[in-house]
Amino acid sequence: MIRWTLWVPLALFLLFCGVAAYQLTQPKDEFIASTMIGQPLPEFDLRAASADRPGLATRDLRDGQPRLLNVFASWCIPCIAEAPQLEALRRQGADIAAVAIRDKPEDVARFLANYGNPYSRIGADDLSELQLAIGSSGVPETFVIDGQGVIRYQHIGDIRASDVPVLLQKLAEAK
Amino acid sequence: MTSRLKAKHQRLILIVIALAALIGAGLLAAYALRNQASYFYVPAQMVSEPPAPGEAVRLGGMVQAGSLRTEPDGVTFAFVVGDGEATVPVRFAGILPDLFVEGSGVVAEGRLDPGGTFVADNLLAKHDENYIPRELEEMTEHQAQQVVAETTDEQLDPGA
Amino acid sequence: MIAELGLAALWLAAALAALQLVAGALALREGGAELAALVRPAAIVQGFLAGFSFLMLLVLFAQTDLSVKLVAMNSHSEKPMIFKLSGSFGNHEGSMLLWVTVMALAGALIAAVERRLPEKTMLATLAAQSFVGIGFYAFLLLSSNPFERLPVPALEGMGLNPLLQDIGLVFHPPTLYVGYVGLSVAFSFAVGALLTRQVTPDFARAMRPWVLGAWIFLTLGITAGSYWAYYELGWGGWWFWDPVENASLMPWLAATALLHSASVLASRDALRTWTIMLGVVAFSMSMVGTFLVRSGILTSVHAFAVDPERGTFILGLLVIYIGGALLLFALRAGTISEGERFSVTSREGALVFNNVMLSAILGIVLLGTLYPLLTEAFDVRVSVGPPYFNPVGAIFVVPMLLVMAVGPLLRWRKDSLTRIRLPIAIIGGALLAALILVSLLSSVSILPLLGLVLSIGLAIASFMPIRGRKLRLLPIATWGMMIAHFGIAVALFGMASESAFSEETLAAVEVGGSADVGDWNVVLTEVRPTAGPNWTALEGRMMVSYKGGDAKEIDPQSRNFWAPPQETTESALVTRWNGQLYAVIGRQAGEGRWQLRLWWKPFVTFIWYGGMLVALGGLLALIGRLMADLKRRSIKSRVAGRRAETAV
Numbered sequence: 001m002i003r004w005t006l007w008v009p010l011a012l013f014l015l016f017c018g019v020a021a022y023q024l025t026q027p028k029d030e031f032i033a034s035t036m037i038g039q040p041l042p043e044f045d046l047r048a049a050s051a052d053r054p055g056l057a058t059r060d061l062r063d064g065q066p067r068l069l070n071v072f073a074s075w076c077i078p079c080i081a082e083a084p085q086l087e088a089l090r091r092q093g094a095d096i097a098a099v100a101i102r103d104k105p106e107d108v109a110r111f112l113a114n115y116g117n118p119y120s121r122i123g124a125d126d127l128s129e130l131q132l133a134i135g136s137s138g139v140p141e142t143f144v145i146d147g148q149g150v151i152r153y154q155h156i157g158d159i160r161a162s163d164v165p166v167l168l169q170k171l172a173e174a175k
Numbered sequence: 176m177t178s179r180l181k182a183k184h185q186r187l188i189l190i191v192i193a194l195a196a197l198i199g200a201g202l203l204a205a206y207a208l209r210n211q212a213s214y215f216y217v218p219a220q221m222v223s224e225p226p227a228p229g230e231a232v233r234l235g236g237m238v239q240a241g242s243l244r245t246e247p248d249g250v251t252f253a254f255v256v257g258d259g260e261a262t263v264p265v266r267f268a269g270i271l272p273d274l275f276v277e278g279s280g281v282v283a284e285g286r287l288d289p290g291g292t293f294v295a296d297n298l299l300a301k302h303d304e305n306y307i308p309r310e311l312e313e314m315t316e317h318q319a320q321q322v323v324a325e326t327t328d329e330q331l332d333p334g335a
Numbered sequence: 336m337i338a339e340l341g342l343a344a345l346w347l348a349a350a351l352a353a354l355q356l357v358a359g360a361l362a363l364r365e366g367g368a369e370l371a372a373l374v375r376p377a378a379i380v381q382g383f384l385a386g387f388s389f390l391m392l393l394v395l396f397a398q399t400d401l402s403v404k405l406v407a408m409n410s411h412s413e414k415p416m417i418f419k420l421s422g423s424f425g426n427h428e429g430s431m432l433l434w435v436t437v438m439a440l441a442g443a444l445i446a447a448v449e450r451r452l453p454e455k456t457m458l459a460t461l462a463a464q465s466f467v468g469i470g471f472y473a474f475l476l477l478s479s480n481p482f483e484r485l486p487v488p489a490l491e492g493m494g495l496n497p498l499l500q501d502i503g504l505v506f507h508p509p510t511l512y513v514g515y516v517g518l519s520v521a522f523s524f525a526v527g528a529l530l531t532r533q534v535t536p537d538f539a540r541a542m543r544p545w546v547l548g549a550w551i552f553l554t555l556g557i558t559a560g561s562y563w564a565y566y567e568l569g570w571g572g573w574w575f576w577d578p579v580e581n582a583s584l585m586p587w588l589a590a591t592a593l594l595h596s597a598s599v600l601a602s603r604d605a606l607r608t609w610t611i612m613l614g615v616v617a618f619s620m621s622m623v624g625t626f627l628v629r630s631g632i633l634t635s636v637h638a639f640a641v642d643p644e645r646g647t648f649i650l651g652l653l654v655i656y657i658g659g660a661l662l663l664f665a666l667r668a669g670t671i672s673e674g675e676r677f678s679v680t681s682r683e684g685a686l687v688f689n690n691v692m693l694s695a696i697l698g699i700v701l702l703g704t705l706y707p708l709l710t711e712a713f714d715v716r717v718s719v720g721p722p723y724f725n726p727v728g729a730i731f732v733v734p735m736l737l738v739m740a741v742g743p744l745l746r747w748r749k750d751s752l753t754r755i756r757l758p759i760a761i762i763g764g765a766l767l768a769a770l771i772l773v774s775l776l777s778s779v780s781i782l783p784l785l786g787l788v789l790s791i792g793l794a795i796a797s798f799m800p801i802r803g804r805k806l807r808l809l810p811i812a813t814w815g816m817m818i819a820h821f822g823i824a825v826a827l828f829g830m831a832s833e834s835a836f837s838e839e840t841l842a843a844v845e846v847g848g849s850a851d852v853g854d855w856n857v858v859l860t861e862v863r864p865t866a867g868p869n870w871t872a873l874e875g876r877m878m879v880s881y882k883g884g885d886a887k888e889i890d891p892q893s894r895n896f897w898a899p900p901q902e903t904t905e906s907a908l909v910t911r912w913n914g915q916l917y918a919v920i921g922r923q924a925g926e927g928r929w930q931l932r933l934w935w936k937p938f939v940t941f942i943w944y945g946g947m948l949v950a951l952g953g954l955l956a957l958i959g960r961l962m963a964d965l966k967r968r969s970i971k972s973r974v975a976g977r978r979a980e981t982a983v
Contacts, residue, residue: 006668009612010661013619016705017654020626022712024646081404084486115487188679193691196731200695203727204702211723212706215716233718249843249924269841270569270904270921270932284718297570 041149042133046123049100050108056097056123064147066174068094068167070119071131071141073101074111079140082158083115089164090118094171098122101131101139142167146174213284221287222261228289234263235282238275256281256293267295338403338482341391345432345482348384348439349472351377352465355442359462363455363530371454374461375446381465382443389436392481396423402488405429405481411492421505424512427629427645428481433509434625435471437516441545442468445520451541451964452524453533460527467519470652478648501567511556511583515621517549518586521593525614526660529667534607539600542614544960546597550590551953557583558946569904569919571934573833573942576724581704582624585697589617592693595686603747605674605683609690615664619657620697626653627704678749685742692735699727729782736789736827739820740796758799766792779835786831794824811959819952826945832914832938840933843924853935854882855916862920862929870894872905875920875929879909891920915939 041058048055061067070086072079090096098119100108108122125131134143134151144153144167153170155163213231226232234256242255251268265283275281275298285295355377362371392405396419401407409429410422423429442464449457475481524542528534560583565573574580593613599606626649677683703719710717740762744755752759769791773784797820800813840852849858861876872894878886891907909916914937921930 003669006608006665009616010658010665013657013661016623017650017658019705019708019712020646020650023708024650080407080485080487080489110490114490186676189684189687193687196691196695197698200698200731201702203730204699207723207727208703208706208719211727212710212717212719213722215718231720231722245925249926249928250841250921250930270919270930284720 037151037154039151041145041151042130044123044130044133046099046125046130049098049103049122049124050105050112050117053117053119053122056099056121058149060121061097061145062147062149065095066144066146066152066171068096068171069134069143069145070096070098071101071139071143072098073139074103074107079111079158080115082140082160083118085159085161085164086118087116088161089159089167092164092168094168095120097145099125099130101125102127144170144174215282218256218258218263219260221263221293225291226287229286231284231286233282233284234265234293234295236263238281256283263293264291265293265295267298269298272298337391337394337398338400338484341388341395342480342482344384344388344391345435345472345476348381348388348435349469349476351381351384352439352468352472355381355465356462356469359458359465362458363462371458374458378446378461378465379443381468382439385436385439389432392423392429392432393420395482396420399492401490401492402484404483404485407485407489407492409492414492417502417505421508424508425504428475428479430508430512431471431475431479432481433512434516435468435475437513438464438468438471438519441517441520442523445523445545449541450968451537452527453531453537456524456527456531456533456538458527459530460523463523463526463530464519467523467656470655474645474648474652478645501563504563507556507559507563510552510559514549514551514553514556514590515583515586515625517545517552518590518618518621520545520549521590521614522618522656522660525611526663529611529660529663532667532671534600534611534671536601536604539597539610540960540964543594543597543601544957544964546590546594546614546617547953547957547960550587550594551950551957553583553587553590554946554950554953557587558943558950561946562943566906566908566917567903569906571837571839571917571919571932571936573939576703576720578704579628581700582628585624585700585704586617586620588693588697588700589613589620592690592697593617595693596690599683599686600674603675603677603683605677606687606690607671607674608668611668611671612664613690615657615660616697619653619660620701622649622653622657623701626650675748677747680745680752681750682742682745682747685738685745688738689735689742692731692738695731696728696735699731700724703727725782729785733785733789736793736823739823740793740799743797743800743816743820758796758802762792762796762799765795777835783831783835786827787835790824790828790831793827794821797821797824811962812956813959815952815954815956815959817952818955819949822945822948822950822952824945825941825948826943829938829941829943829945833936833942836937837939838935840931842931842933843928844931845926845928848928850931850933852916852933853937855933855935856880856883857916857918857931857933858886859929859931865892867894873920875918875931877907877918877931879916879918881909881911881916889916889918891918893920893922910940913937 041061043058045057046055054060061069068089086096096119098121100122103124103126105124108124112119123130131139140158142155142159143151144155146152152174153167155167159167211231213233214226215233215235216226218234218236221234236256236258239255239257239262242253244253245251246253250270251266252271253264253266255262256265257263265285267283267285282299283293283295284297284299285293288294355374358370358373358377361367362374395403395406396410397416399406399410399412399414399419401412405426405428406422409426410419414422424433442461445464446461452460521542524538524545528538557580560580561573564575564580565571593610593616596606596610596613600610626646629645629649703723706719707717741755741759744758746754766788769788770784773779773787779787797817800817801809838853840850842850844850844859846859846862849856851857856879858878859875860878863874863876865872865874872892874890874892877889877891879889880886887909889907889909892905894903894905904919904921907918909918914935917934917936919932921932924930
């Protein structure tokens with residue numbers, strides 16, 4: 001047996017790892033995120049998703065105050081997981097607007113009663129229109145919107161405790 | 176001595192056969208993959224650079240609202256798939272997949288006929304609140320907006 | 336509390352794996368012999384702890400403890416109990432826990448029963464097993480903790496993908512997992528042997544039952560998975576060359592090759608490096624398959640929730656384990672002395688040929704599965720399907736089957752074809768007759784034709800080894816081989832027949848109307864709503880009759896699940912000895928008509944009967960080997976006993 005042939009399997013395997021690693025460093029989310037940052041929000045005007053909070057329109061996000069825009073739904077488990085972090089953000093002075101995706105008012109009310117309501121406004125997006133238009137592909141996601149209605153930052157997935165300072169930082173930068 | 180030599184000779188034959196088979200398999204696979212892999216198109220590509228008629232390809236896009244028609248035989252369907260820039264008419268005979276509705280994303284497997292209609296053998300539709308077909312993530316934001324505008328004005332309720 | 340217990344057990348098991356690794360590695364060096372006594376007990380306790388941890392997860396799912404994130408995301412209080420339990424491994428975290436559990440149990444079993452290996456190789460094997468285990472423990476504990484709690488318990492669970500709420504899926508994944516992970520034993524054996532350089536027939540004999548066991552489970556898992564896809568997806572197909580399916584096929588191909596080369600090593604002390612190589616490759620294929628499926632870099636109809644972070648973690652594990660083993664192979668394999676020689680026309684020669692063919696098929700499947708990944712690096716999206724896999728695979732399957740028909744008739748070491756010219760003539764005659772018969776009776780395209788002809792030839796050939804031997808004296812393992820080979824022929828016949836003779840009817844039928852497919856007449860008598868524990872459905876009632884015979888009722892459904900909301904089609908099957916009627920009801924087609932899709936698939940069931948026969952053959956071979964080992968062991972001890980007596 002020729003000695004170098006013993007190295008062939010290792011070489012092939014490393015080639016595979018190289019391609020796989022390259023693929024893994026091309027996260028699918030990044031593309032979506034990068035197109036949205038720095039873009040103004042589209043025009044929209046959503047009805048209220050819950051009785052005790054007003055609905056959400058583009059003009060509400062252009063009043064000069066930077067905000068978080070949280071995309072959530074009552075049927076989404078990671079949204080439950082991030083509820084304490086949203087509450088922490090609110091306590092530290094963040095104003096959080098929200099969009100409830102494909103939801104019913106009674107489900108939203110139940111969700112908020114159980115897991116807390118850190119939101120100042122909640123719009124209902126029954127057909128995921130706004131969600132798609134702002135480049136969000138899933139729930140939950142959280143956007144940082146500056147006072148002019150321009151998207152400054154996108155956080156994909158649930159907010160972990162370690163993400164709270166990052167979001168506060170981005171919110172401060174958006175001023 | 177001769178039998179020893181012969182044994183060595185036989186071993187060499189085996190190694191040569193093995194190497195030839197494995198290299199042959201690799202080359203054959205490479206050749207076949209170039210020809211047999213079916214490429215993915217979005218409607219805009221299919222209009223600007225259509226695949227050869229009869230070549231197996233995949234078409235991915237959003238099913239346009241109001242475009243779904245059932246032929247009199249009850250099992251052939253015609254609809255239009257768009258990506259916000261271009262549209263392609265699609266024909267499909269069979270049972271529509273679970274959760275196939277106007278406005279949902281779809282990936283159709285099939286081929287383009289000479290008349291410019293895409294004849295689908297198979298439809299892959301997946302439709303939940305979190306999902307857009309992976310290939311559609313390549314669409315720009317502008318396209319996505321347009322698709323939303325085109326597909327949501329007359330949305331069917333999957334439960335209805 | 337239960338979640339915490341499970342997690343604690345998991346951490347402890349991981350700690351024991353570390354102990355097992357360190358003690359094993361030190362004991363291998365000079366002067367570390369006293370540590371050797373630790374290794375076996377550590378492996379056994381580790382097995383118990385991992386098993387306990389998995390049991391705790393099952394309890395959590397049985398109780399539907401919604402404060403646990405995994406339960407909340409994958410279960411629902413209204414789900415039937417059996418699916419609550421299967422929900423525990425129908426997701427990423429739970430299935431990884433199952434993975435480490437099976438691995439730890441396999442390690443414990445080796446430690447408890449394996450006595451044939453030299454002590455050093457044994458220690459190296461257990462150390463290798465725990466080394467691989469540690470990586471997966473780390474993966475579970477650091478990035479996929481199945482016992483994670485929600486800050487506030489959920490009110491209701493999100494349910495389980497309805498496609499997975501099926502009885503077939505209760506048994507299919509654990510079976511496949513035992514197979515995948517059972518191959519880790521072969522991997523550890525190979526690494527152990529490379530470390531101690533002891534690649535002997537005894538080593539192959541020790542490894543063979545483990546490989547056989549894993550292979551039997553893989554065979555059953557693939558067979559069951561194929562049947563599940565066939566009736567549950569409602570597409571009428573039984574194999575889609577989907578990445579998930581390929582991920583289960585590739586380890587099977589490697590394990591099949593390993594099984595045969597190990598038998599050459601055991602009987603004839605040849606193919607030493609090759610067997611080691613296959614031992615490494617087989618489990619590597621399990622891990623690569625898992626990586627491809629879990630990382631989401633390939634899309635699939637059966638995809639798990641994807642997470643690039645997990646992909647990175649698994650890729651890291653792959654680099655360490657596969658890369659490490661291949662590096663060790665490259666460094667050490669050259670120093671393993673060459674085994675016995677043999678002639679090209681001999682049992683070994685035939686087995687080598689088939690090994691090469693199996694490896695080529697494995698390469699073809701692997702390349703086809705990875706090709707989309709490769710082209711995506713150049714921004715071209717493709718999918719690879721049957722037009723690639725079927726013909727390219729066939730180029731290597733056909734010669735393999737031909738040699739497989741003749742190989743078992745050859746003698747070890749050196750033989751000549753003229754000695755067995757009579758059986759060759761019989762097989763050749765059968766092939767020719769089948770070829771003429773099939774091509775006269777119907778026009779069949781080339782691949783199914785080849786399949787039909789070869790399956791008939793192989794079916795006859797598989798029992799040829801009986802010729803000229805006393806049935807009673809034939810070892811059980813030989814029966815196992817013949818039945819497994821016959822099973823391949825049976826499955827091949829089913830595949831070829833399904834693709835050659837299937838008939839399909841697609842029609843819109845009103846209630847009271849009828850449709851024909853093949854020799855079947857189908858009358859739609861009623862469409863009515865019905866409901867199950869967590870779904871509602873439209874059920875079509877049909878009266879079906881074969882060749883005008885007695886009518887039988889079948890009820891295909893189109894189901895709506897509500898947690899999570901999804902529709903599935905439930906096909907209805909009528910099985911006859913010579914095939915299956917497959918009926919699917921679709922949507923309303925307007926004017927009171929309903930869409931029906933009907934197939935008549937002659938002999939399609941042979942595919943899965945064949946798979947089961949293959950597994951049965953494996954089981955017989957396993958029993959035969961174990962019995963022979965026991966006998967040898969008792970003779971040895973008796974001889975030793977007598978020696979002791981005479982010494983006194």
